[in-house]
Amino acid sequence: MNNLCAGCAVRDQALCGSLSDEELTALNSVGRRRHVSAGTTVMWSGAENLLCGNLLDGILKMAAAASDGREQIVGLLYAADFFGQPYADEVDFTITALTDAELCTFPRGAFEHVLEHHVRLENLLLQRTLKALNEARGRMLTLARMSATEKVTSLLLEMAARAGPCGCSASHGGPVTFDLPLTRGQMADVLGITIETVSRQLTRLKGAGLIALSGSRTVAIADLGALKTQISAA
Amino acid sequence: MNNLCAGCAVRDQALCGSLSDEELTALNSVGRRRHVSAGTTVMWSGAENLLCGNLLDGILKMAAAASDGREQIVGLLYAADFFGQPYADEVDFTITALTDAELCTFPRGAFEHVLEHHVRLENLLLQRTLKALNEARGRMLTLARMSATEKVTSLLLEMAARAGPCGCSASHGGPVTFDLPLTRGQMADVLGITIETVSRQLTRLKGAGLIALSGSRTVAIADLGALKTQISAA
DNA sequence: CGTTAAATTGAGGCCACTCAAGTTGTGTGG
DNA sequence: CCACACAACTTGAGTGGCCTCAATTTAACG
Structure with missing residues (x-):
């Protein structure tokens, strides 16, 4: 064990969590x-690819941008979560x-070197990458084929699932209350719609009695099952 | 060397191309x-994940479907290309x-076993997966934020690049002629728009003198550079 | 309490979808 | 070789959902 990893908050969930002490030392x-405050850009699209690493705390976004903004x-x-793109x-x-965030970064080249000499680490990264690929592809269906209502609903459900990791009420469709980790603008950027449309859809869901809003961040879902019927109700 | 791989058409480009003889034998x-004819479904979403493999010849599509069709x-x-999802x-x-296609399939479990015992194979698959993830993410921008004109234009450019592997005229922006590997309906499914919209955009590009259509499958791009200006001409 | 960003709400317009008809292309059998 | 059938494609008219622009209202923070 070593100093850096011993106190790591995500020791058991992160990529490095399943490594042996010897492997951990190599990575460490x-x-x-590195601490970054909200709004700080960690890597710029188009720049030289120097870093990758694990996110210890906070939320980061990965964004593609067109030349016109x-x-x-x-x-x-x-x-x-692991971030960056080896190779x-x-x-x-x-x-x-x-949000304010805490990172554990590695120089890309050094990380690749460790990868190639520690089979288990490589296998774990492969599994994570395959999973991420699947998620990205699944999101394509949402982005391209779903209506605004369906997009907002599915994001709410996804966030509810992530916010309530206890699984206490999520499983039996009962009421769930949580705070949105994203602003309306960020939700719009995720869903490929505008801020106004996100807002209108939330108002609509509220009017339909499917969710309750207190403040602009706190959401209460009365009935998960009922909310799910909003998605592809053919 | 062995019988199956010796005559493989994609020996040098596929995942297995960079393997040693010993590794190749393990995979082989x-x-x-397996030969499949056009229209045949190789794997069904929701089914038990039994296979993965390499595509030797032809074109396959991977599709996500909503419950309403x-x-x-x-x-x-x-x-x-490699297909399937290990793990x-x-x-x-x-x-x-x-199209009619030729596959080289492996039982998923057995493939995973080979993966875990042949570091180089695993590393190559990791690199491919990372690349595929990037492509999928890049396509999200197109699906969510581009106009119909931009979507069709970018697909044409992508296909032109793939159709003319010689790079002869592609590099200096000169004229390129090729056959579309996809029907209008398939292009629509890729781009997240309707058949009619694809057709209208092609007609529009033709009217603008940017492309020429002979038959419904053959496309000629007069000036690659000019076509590119159709994308995000702010 | 004042300032500023975030969110809501409204009015109007446009792009892409839907529905529908007609045309072209392709392969098959007479 | 032509006639037919069927699929793919094109074109048109009309509609609707989401975007744009703009004005408030609400929330967040010093």
């Missing part, structure tokens, strides 16, 4: 802690902190 | 050739042959 020797969030990163010379997506 | 012992193509597979119990996307 090239790792560095249009933006699409292609992924959100939560605590224990690429150039950064493809801008990564920005949505 | 669990592999099987809406479909989104989340990826196209060409010769030498998942269930198939997430339906894979269907768009």
